[in-house]
Amino acid sequence: MADIKSMIAEFEEIALNPAKSAAKLKKESGKKLIGMFPYHLPEEIVYAAGMLPVGMWGGQTDFKLSNKYLQSFCCSLIKANVEFGMNGAYKGILDGVIMAAYCDTLKCICEDWKVAVVEPTGMPLIAMYYPQNRKIAAAVPYMQAEFEKAQAQLEAISGKKVTEADLEAAWTVYEAYRAECRKFVKLVAKMPATLNATKRHLILKAGWFMDKKAYTEKLAALNAAIEAAPAEAFKGKKVLVEGIIVEPIALLDAFVENDVCIVADDVAQQSRMFRIEGRKAGTVYEKMAYRIVDAYADPLLLDEKKEHGEELIKMAKEAGADGVVVCAMKFCDPEEYDYPIFKKQLEAAGIPVLYMEIEQQMASVEQYKTRIQAFAETLA
Amino acid sequence: MYFLGIDIGSSSSKCVIIDENKNIVGRAVKNIGTGTNGPSVVIGEALAKAGITEEQIDFTVATGYGRANHTQADKQITEISCHGKGVAHLVPGARTIIDIGGQDAKVIKLSETGNVDNFVMNEKCAAGTGRFLEVMARILNCELSELSELAKKSTEEVEISNTCTVFAESEVISQLAQGTKREDVAMGANHSITSRVAGLARRIGITPIVVMTGGVAINDSVVHSMEEQIGYDITVAPDPQACGALGAALFALESFNKKNN
The missing domain is CATH 3.40.50.11900 (Rossmann fold)
Known part of the structure; x- marks a missing residue:
């Protein structure tokens, strides 16, 4: 039980301090970091290019600068990212940002970000466009072309040519990460008190600010410890x-x-x-x-x-x-x-x-x- | 045996003491809420009316916005459940409760057996709450308690925004500047609050018997306006302001019996 608690504490520390955790990740890995706006984005390509993706899930801030682009009726999550982009919070941490136009707010921000953040800071933006009609035959080759475009831009940031073997290795890392997350969320019901709502959230959130391979290993260890522990009465x-x-x-x-x-x-x-x-x-x-x-x-x-x-x-x-x-x-x-x-x-x-x-x-x-x-x- | 329910709201404190047969033996309401001495004052007054001391209380349930701060309580339960409990006791067969308090408005749906089935609350905004009427009373230079009588003298319909209290305030000032009568503005304020809360009620579905609780239910012109808005007759709960405190006292009795049986 002590082991489980100390494992959770490590995840908590990372998730509660995203900026500090990302800066530490950059320093310790010696790799460039690419910020990933919400939602589905090709993290595997970033990983294959020898860089690390980190989540951009807003944060606690007052909206001052972002009001220039986003009215009060825009989603607070994206608005917080724009605020951080404009006030320099990402400076020195992120080496680039990927975003996709999944909603009306993001559609506008793909363009606004270029003026608000890319121009003054020089931090590259990779804007992606996913198909609305994702089930039709043309959707897959279209997305492949988008991935290839993103790959070229990421290679320019990292200076590393991405090979099919790099992509396969990254895909394996991410599939293992996703499988371990799926296992974790199912295990929560076994220890509802220890893995309470806040801790569950922070354990999952920590994955956005760690090397996915290292995170998966730590999560697998936690999952194994939960499996070995007795079920909690609730x-x-x-x-x-x-x-x-x-x-x-x-x-x-x-x-x-x-x-x-x-x-x-x-x-x-x-x-x-x-x-x-x-x-x-x-x-x-x-x-x-x-x-x-x-x-x-x-x-x-x-x-x-x-x-x-x-x-x-x-x-x-x-x-x-x-x-x-x-x-x-x-x-x-x-x-x-x-x-x-x-x-x-x-x-x-x-x-x-x-x-x-x-x-x-x-x-x-x-x-x-x-x-x-x-x-x-x-x-x- | 005695059971105490204390409802610590944002703008008022209410206390009800019942005996083991659910008879109300003490009751007090004070228009000062959480963060003030309101709770201790109403408890003192209710105990005095019941002719008992605090030591004679067997179980206490706290409810309302300030419920968590009342550390003397044996249990704390939300005002949603307590209003449901109080109304089910006072108005058998009640299915919909409209509770407009000082800072929030709630619509509670009761099951056939009187349990809370579902509920909706207003968002963090003074529109559609008692605070809106307080602002209107100040602009109209009258007491909150006089607003109802003033509205009854209205002869012409005036529309006031139900979106935002701050906007409505400027709107009313400009209406008064243009010569609109205070009585008509008072009625417009009632319509504004009831149209907002009626929208909330429609979201959850309205089933008769509809009961109104909370301090605003004392204002009978708001009640009539609400009836027009929702298309159903409304029963005002007896002593509507203390309904949540009564529910809390009833929960205190139940909890005590559960603990000791």
């Missing part, structure tokens, strides 16, 4: 959370204070990034493209059949969740379009739903504490 409630991110930390602490364990997630920063197992056949770029084709229940990727609700019901049932907590990022259109549809489906399936509209930089979470506690009381 009298609280179990929920599935849905959303883009579940932050600030005070919001997660509200789950912990009310004995609510997150036994499964449908969160962009977490499971949506690793729940798809890659195909075995084809080149690495084909396999990477098929991860987008095969993705399901993801509001950022076109879902013609509107299967998000059915998938949520399946996920909640498999995880034994008592209810679903929707942490809707304020002003996130893709999430907002899906919600009315899956809300009806969840209610029809008899699964209680709590809807909370959140912002990453909420100064007070008192009202959210009441909502989470009241939801837990209704599940009693």
Whole structure:
């Protein structure tokens, strides 16, 4: 148990201090770091080019400079990234940034970033465009071409030519990382107190600021320790959370204070990034493209059949969740379009739903504490 | 045996003491809330009315915004569950509760058996809450308690924004500057708050019997306006401001019995 706690503490330290962790990673690895905007981006190419990808998942800041480009009705997550880009927080840490136009805010920022950050700092931007119609035959070769374009730009930053062998090695690292994450999220239900909502989040978040190979080894050790430990008794409630991110930390602490364990997630920063197992056949770029084709229940990727609700019901049932907590990022259109549809489906399936509209930089979470506690009381 | 429920809200403190037969033996309300001496004052007044001392209380449940700070409580339960409990006790068959307090508004859906099925709360904004009416009363230069009577004298409909209290304040000042009557503005303020909360209610679905609780339910012209907005008759809970405290006291009785059986 002491081992598990010390392993968790290491992940916590990294995830709670992203800037410090990224700077340390850069110094210790001697490698260049590439910032990855949300959401699905080709991290494998960065890795194959001898650099390390790090997550850009906003953070706690006041919006001062970013207001020049983003109005108050824009998503706080992307706005925080723009603020950090403009106020120099990434300077000396990131050697480049990759982003893709997954939503209306990101579409604008792909262009604004060039003026707001690239021009004054010289930090290169690799802007990518994923296909809306990701299931049609042309989608895979189109994505391959996008990957090739990104590869050339990344090679220019790293000064290293990427070979097919480099890509295969990177793909293996990432498939192992994703498999270990999938294993971890399933193990949480075994130790709901030790792996409470806050700790679960920080363990997964740490992966965004570490070399994925090193992270996977540490996570595998934690998974093995959890498997060997006795199951914890738990009298609280179990929920599935849905959303883009579940932050600030005070919001997660509200789950912990009310004995609510997150036994499964449908969160962009977490499971949506690793729940798809890659195909075995084809080149690495084909396999990477098929991860987008095969993705399901993801509001950022076109879902013609509107299967998000059915998938949520399946996920909640498999995880034994008592209810679903929707942490809707304020002003996130893709999430907002899906919600009315899956809300009806969840209610029809008899699964209680709590809807909370959140912002990453909420100064007070008192009202959210009441909502989470009241939801837990209704599940009693 | 005695059971105490204390509801520490953002702008008022409420206390109810019941005996083992659920009879209310003490009750007090003070219009000062969390972070003040309101909670200790109402507990003192309710104990005095019941003719008992604090030592005679067998179980205490705290609810409301300041519930976590009341460390003397044996248990803390949200105001959502407590309003549900209080209303189910006072108005059997109630299915929808509209609770407008000083800082937030909630709509609670009760099951046929009186348990909380679902709920919605306003976002972090004063529009659609008691705070909005306080701002309106100040601009209209009257007491909050006079707002209802003032609105009843209205002869012409005036529309006031329900989106933002700060915008509404400027809007009202400009209405008054243009010569709009105070009475009409008071009624416009009522419509503004009720249209906002009615939207919240429609989100969760409205099933009769509809009950209103919270301090704003004392304002009968707001209640009538709410009836027009939702298209259902509204029953105002007896002593609507203390409904959450009563629910807390009922939970205290239940918790005590559970603990000792």
